[in-house]
Amino acid sequence: MSLRLRSVVEHVETPAAGAAPPQHTELVERLLARVPEDPDAPAPDLMALVYAVADPQGHKTTASHLNHRTGGAAHGFALTDQGVGGPFIALRVAGAYARTGRGTAPLVAVVESGGTAGASAASGVLLRLGGPDGLDGPGGPDGPGGRGGLALADTVAVPVDRLAEAWAELVPAKGRLLLVLGPGTDPGAAPAERTDVRTAPADSSCTAVWRLLAQEAESWRGRYATVALCAVDTATGTGHLAVLRDLDDESEPPAGNTEEEEEEARHG
Amino acid sequence: MITLEAIESHFPARTVSVEDRAAELGLTAEQTHMFRRHFGIDRMRYEPSLGIVEQLVPAAERALAGTSPAAVRHLVFAHALHGADQLSPDTLREVARRLGLEHANAFAVTQQNCAVSMSALDIAGTLLQAEEDPSARALVVVGDKPLTQEAQLIMNTCVVADGTAAALVANDGPGVPVRSFATRTLGQFSDGVLSTPETFRAAAEARPRVLAEVMEEAVRSAGCTLDDVQWFVPPSPNLVFWQDAVPDDELRARFFLDNIPRYSHCLAADVLANYVTLREEKRLEPDRPVMLVAIGVGMTFSAMVVVPGTEHGAVAR
Structure with missing residues (x-):
């Protein structure tokens, strides 16, 4: 079962000199503000928050927060310790759940607070995927969430x-x-x-x-x-x-x- | 069906009394008294010289015993503490190297606090199910080593001690079958220990109801009832937590809490470590459901029904 890419949005910012980089929850909120309206999209049933470098703050479970903000129906978790491989592993997990019929509407959010070697910018990407359910997304059948893509x-x-x-x-x-x-x-x-x-x-x-x-x-x-x-x-x-x-x-x-x-x- | 081919735990040898540990943490006599009399902690294992890798490897090696490393396709590290100040980024790579699993797809799962081990088992098992190779295995290692006082003493109600666990997972193997897994996250409580008093109250009010719903969902999916479950195996924060979260006395009587006075709270490793204790003490009856159950700060509720047989260490009475 292939997971169709319903939507993918990014956010990027360059922290001001001397300023603390944005925390993961802030990046998630900025991503959510960019997700296109998709009233036919089911609430995610599997959700992975991916990062290579942990948030300095260790109290807020941003994965839980993202789950709540996207319907609260997902098996949600943070996936890490894979460096740049994290998002690829998250999609592999999503594909496995889809193949076994237990996660047909996954959401993967990748966040990077920046300020490190190789990642000077703070950025995030949010991908929503869905099975071949025939539902149209934003822009109708030919739009980015449509049957094609x-x-x-x-x-x-x-x-x-x-x-x-x-x-x-x-x-x-x-x-x-x-x-x-x-x-x-x-x-x-x-x-x-x-x-x-x-x-x-x-x-x-x-x-x-x-x-x-x-x-x-x-x-x-x-x-x-x-x-x-x-x-x-x-x-x-x-x-x-x-x-x-x-x-x-x-x-x-x-x-x-x-x-x-x-x-x-x-x-x- | 996901099966658990081996479940093991590890505690370092050094035992300290709750009084000695409280003194190390700078607690008052009154606070120390509370931990013994009210929260039910007598002693724990704590070895400051041992890092998390040294603690994860022994449990993992026992779980891998008799299995070729080449068969292990995935290595999943489940840990509760997720701040940047708690874990070296090289931890998982070092664990993989020590176990001869550098070839495995290795990643960590976190941000469910004490509930994360069940998600890790489910993720590992699902990856194997999708790959359809009956000989493939996944190793889940679970543990934390808090490095800050804030993480070692949680809100003056939990003293975190040393202890880790590991499980070898298969698809349709001869191990303990996982009959169901139910999980729900109430992300409105994602501020965790930094929540406002109002949020804390709301979380406390929601816990019994949501826990009951998730437990019911797990038994329903497993084709049994709560009455059929011989043991509910939870994390071990303290005795008071479960008195509040499970108001039903009969139900709570089947919650395994015996490790609280012995080992205190080992965060994400508790659930599997407590299961191992039940098995080693020959308190598991064959072919009767056991529910692994947890509430993780943030707030994730998880329940997993497994059914051990005599071949898995359960003993007929």
Whole structure:
């Protein structure tokens, strides 16, 4: 069961010099203010607040707060200790719950207070996903929450020395691949064929590629059969990949099919 | 179905009386008296020289006994304390290294306080269910090592002690079957210990009702009733907490509170550690439901029904 991307919003700010960076709850509130109206969207039933660096304050459970602010019906928790891999793991958990039928409307919020090496900006991204339930979202059927759009196909962790190979396997037989590259990745290793590369903002770490998704996802619809977001946790040498398919795209499935499937694709 | 192939706990050897620990924390004689007489704490395990990694590894090693590390696909670290001043960012990576699990998908789950262990079990099990490899396993390690006085002494009602737990999780394995998991979060109480007096009162008023609802949901999903449950296994903040949260005397009589005077409160590890005590003391009857149940500050209510058999250490009377 693919989880369709209903909406994705970002927030970014540069803390004033000498000022304390925003806490996670403040970032969550700023994200919620940007979420588009979606009256048909079900309340989230699974909710993960993701961060690489913990809030200095250790009392408020921001995950509980976010749960309350989005309907209070979710199995909610904070997911951390995975560096830039956190959002990818959260989506993997969401996909697992969806596949077992126990979480068909997940919400993932990624927050980063900033002020650290590799994350000078404070930022956040909030993703709402939903199963193929046929409900229209903002903008009607062709809008970002409509029946089409991007759907989460897979999330995997790959040793960094096999990333280039993994990227190459994602290049579709027809259509193009968009690689959205975040921290620790090497754009020079991108496949040469039918692949475009976008590089995420350098002032963010855990939120980087997701910010680009929020900024440009709508413009990618109909242009790319496959969108792959990638970031590398340099501490563990792990590459994290989230693969999104365009539900509107009628291209062939990506390279890597059986020989028979390739032959049929070429000759019909 | 999610199954728990092994459940283990670890307490450091050093035992201190509540009086000695209270003195270390700078409590008055009156406060110390309250902890013994009112909150029911006699002694606890506390070893300041042992960090969280040194405490997590022994329980984890016991849970992994007989399992090839290669089979462990996921390592989930459940911890209650979530402020930046409580845990080194390298903790989980070091635990993985010590256990030979650097290959595993490792992440932490938090912000449910004492209820987080059940979510961790459910998340680990669900990842395995989606992967459909019957030989795959997930290891859940649970524990905290509070580093500040504020986290070691919670609102003058709980003295946090040392203790950790671990569980090896499978999908459709031969372990203890998890029949249900129910959870609900009341995020209007997310300020936790920094809540206003009015919010504290509202939380206290809501606790018994919401806890009862979540417990009912768990037994309903498990196909049994509260009367069928042989033990309710909760965290161990103190004796008074459960008197308020579970006003039904008969129901509360089945709450396992014996570890409160022995071990005080070990935060997120309590629930699984208390289960281990029941098993080791041969107080689990086979094929009768046991409910793991918790209320985590912030406020998360969780209940999980498991049914141990004789093969899991339950003993027929």
